[in-house]
Amino acid sequence: MATHYADSEAERASDVASPLIYRTKLPVRIWHWINAWSIFVMLMSGMMIFNAHPRLYWGQYGANPDHPWLVIGHRGTSGFLSVGGLEIATTGFLGYAQGAAYAFPPMVTIPTTYSLADARQWHFAFAWVLLISATLFMAYNLLSGHLRRDLALKREERSIAHLWHDIKEHAQLRFPTGEAARAYNPLQKIAYLGVLFGLIPVVILTGCTMSPTLNAAFPLLAELFGGRPSARSIHFLCATGFALFIVVHLLAVVLAGPFNELRSIITGWYRLPKERSK
Amino acid sequence: MSKDHSSGIIMPSPAPTSLVTRRNALVGGAGLLLAGCDQINASPTVKSLLGLGEKATHGAQRLVTDRNALAREFSRAEMSPVFRQNGNQNPGTTEYNALAANNFADWTLSVDGMVKQPIRLSLAQLMAAPRRTQITRHDCVEGWSAIGEWSGVPLGLLLRRAGMSGNAKYVVFHCADSTGGIPYYESIDMIDAFHPQTILATHMNGAPLTVGHGAPLRLRVERQLGYKQAKYVMRVEAVASLDGIHGGKGGYWEDHRGYQWFAGI
Numbered sequence: 001m002a003t004h005y006a007d008s009e010a011e012r013a014s015d016v017a018s019p020l021i022y023r024t025k026l027p028v029r030i031w032h033w034i035n036a037w038s039i040f041v042m043l044m045s046g047m048m049i050f051n052a053h054p055r056l057y058w059g060q061y062g063a064n065p066d067h068p069w070l071v072i073g074h075r076g077t078s079g080f081l082s083v084g085g086l087e088i089a090t091t092g093f094l095g096y097a098q099g100a101a102y103a104f105p106p107m108v109t110i111p112t113t114y115s116l117a118d119a120r121q122w123h124f125a126f127a128w129v130l131l132i133s134a135t136l137f138m139a140y141n142l143l144s145g146h147l148r149r150d151l152a153l154k155r156e157e158r159s160i161a162h163l164w165h166d167i168k169e170h171a172q173l174r175f176p177t178g179e180a181a182r183a184y185n186p187l188q189k190i191a192y193l194g195v196l197f198g199l200i201p202v203v204i205l206t207g208c209t210m211s212p213t214l215n216a217a218f219p220l221l222a223e224l225f226g227g228r229p230s231a232r233s234i235h236f237l238c239a240t241g242f243a244l245f246i247v248v249h250l251l252a253v254v255l256a257g258p259f260n261e262l263r264s265i266i267t268g269w270y271r272l273p274k275e276r277s278k
Numbered sequence: 279m280s281k282d283h284s285s286g287i288i289m290p291s292p293a294p295t296s297l298v299t300r301r302n303a304l305v306g307g308a309g310l311l312l313a314g315c316d317q318i319n320a321s322p323t324v325k326s327l328l329g330l331g332e333k334a335t336h337g338a339q340r341l342v343t344d345r346n347a348l349a350r351e352f353s354r355a356e357m358s359p360v361f362r363q364n365g366n367q368n369p370g371t372t373e374y375n376a377l378a379a380n381n382f383a384d385w386t387l388s389v390d391g392m393v394k395q396p397i398r399l400s401l402a403q404l405m406a407a408p409r410r411t412q413i414t415r416h417d418c419v420e421g422w423s424a425i426g427e428w429s430g431v432p433l434g435l436l437l438r439r440a441g442m443s444g445n446a447k448y449v450v451f452h453c454a455d456s457t458g459g460i461p462y463y464e465s466i467d468m469i470d471a472f473h474p475q476t477i478l479a480t481h482m483n484g485a486p487l488t489v490g491h492g493a494p495l496r497l498r499v500e501r502q503l504g505y506k507q508a509k510y511v512m513r514v515e516a517v518a519s520l521d522g523i524h525g526g527k528g529g530y531w532e533d534h535r536g537y538q539w540f541a542g543i
Binding site for chain 2: 049050052053055060061062063064065066110111112113115116117118120121122124125126127128207208210211212213214215216217218219222227228229232
């Protein structure tokens, strides 16, 4: 009983210093989880598709006799990654891992055993989930004011000095507290805007550019990206961008307090971190 | 003080032992998860759900694209220096070898099925027919692309000559090659069959097709992926349904490896 009393006492005290606020609206939470799942399926099935031809090219054509700018391959049981002629040994991670000579190891691909056909079924089914949910979320962003109010950089945030300050704070793992934590911080906004207006549209468009049917109907597509092999390269770079985003995003969640962050993206409720004493 | 930015909801820090357990649980969990993933992948329900995506892609592409839109044609200067050979590279049967040895002089193409007047054409007759030459990009399902010049008879011309029945919905290409005793075949719908760039090619890069590239005749259906470009075509059949043909899914890769019939992306 006594313990319980003390707990609620402490809770009441913390409610004043750091109140629970309703921060993440339902559409944002729904989209976040649908998008998170589809991105994971897309990355994992995409890695299997890449395994079918683990070479990337620039230009209008690109096949085995041509010069690739990126190769993930193996010599015997040694895996390597070659980028622009620079070769890195990657045995155990890429090229050769878990006893399998594939660019990406079975651990990270859908399905785990080689099947280009199955991976394509997953990839193109979830491409629809990604496309439809991103389109609806984009409409929500514009219509609800979420974009203007929460995502767009405020006037004072648009200065180099302000951003530099934010970068330094992040580098020291000092995240906003108190009232400042009600809103996304500038680097966070830039990361989210980069995903919404950069990675997602470009990954969808470069994906479409790999379709010979869509190429015929919309010749501008392939021209925009400099050819189908180039579009495939950019598609892969976008995927790398998503992977990097996920790493940084999850790291930020862990560092900022995983319980509070998870509660916020599941229920919408977020406890404002107590104002840091200066 | 500055470390305390996550406020009152700090979780109890786990003792080192529980960390190890958690890590083991994670590794074990990953194994289970992988096994689970493969089980999900094999489930017929999941397969049919994923198939909805394929249907949506097919429907949407037909909906938003001009059915007669032409695939881009390139100049000779833009061609791949070396055009990679792929798939079966020689049917290797006694029958085919005999035809090849005689430069396909005894070879004939049959156009039959749901047509008013089945026709049989020799290579010489095909060569004398009106031709189309196009420099196009070949896109393999694996992800590579190669640009080459193809020359041959528009498929629509042959189908019109034979007099297609109005009930025919697909055109099936029966081929001389096989994999592990299973014959190669492919099929396309009428939209692609009558597309101006859909040709039965006798020539590639200005020379008669080599055996590696499908001599004496291969299909070019320029808005589809590589596995639809049937090589060693022996017979063209118009059908109302793909059901009774081989595995019923419209092609070797579709029947045996689960590839999509509409290879639109």
